[in-house]
Amino acid sequence: MEELSDFPDGTFHQDMGSPKQALENFITESSKECLVFTIKFCEAFLNSDISEQEKESFIKSNSEIYFPAIELTPIQWLEKVITQIKETL
Template sequence: MGNRYHYLEELEDFLGGTFHQDISSPQQALDEFISEVTKECLLSTIKDCEELLNSDVTHQEKEDFIQQHAEVYFPESELTPLQWLCKIIEQMREAVKTK
């Protein structure tokens, strides 16, 4: 993948490791992630998420990437995968303030 796409590997690990099939809910999984990691890890994860959002891949490729790696039923959340990721970023930013 090269250095340019290193953030994608990190993002795959975050999405797949946090939002997997054994979670009770995506919100609970995010809350657990936030409580277990350091402030630096949160900042790094936010950066990786933002790199995807700001990348030059198509909107559909971004949505597909998120859906491939996060075991989340997006219709239930009434959000598109990109809207959902933006919401996750906002919650992590808020958590950084209190860490």
Template sequence: MNESDSYLEELEDFLGGTFHQDIDSPEEAINEFIHEASKECLLSTIKDCQDFLNSPLTIQEKESFIENNAEIYFPAISLSPLQWFNKIIEEMKEAVKMK
């Protein structure tokens, strides 16, 4: 991994640290992250997420990355990993406006 891929490391930390096996629900986990994070942290996380979405990885590679780093059973929430990922980005963007 080179320096331009540092967002992948940051995303691994974000997904693994926020959406781990001890959470009650993905919704509660993102709400807790948003509540505890500073505006700067949210902006940085959003940038890493957007870098990931704009990366040359295939859709399948992106979905696999999300599945491998977030402890979420996607069929239970009726969203694909990328649909869910885009949803949490939008939630973070909304939260930035309120901070």
């Protein structure tokens, strides 16, 4: 899961402004290969045998997002991020 933690930890940190802006910056500044790898790692994580609670805890602990404010659970948020990245490819 180390590969995955680098993405939210490095993108959605305390200096990001907003999660939406942070994602837009990540997409703009990343190579196509990086975006493909990010999708791959995120999907593998979501499809893994880890419990929903462990997944949510992992996402929360590796990002500076206040999920109640965006009205999504951490898993819903990550699924949305994957979709948004795919749309740019």
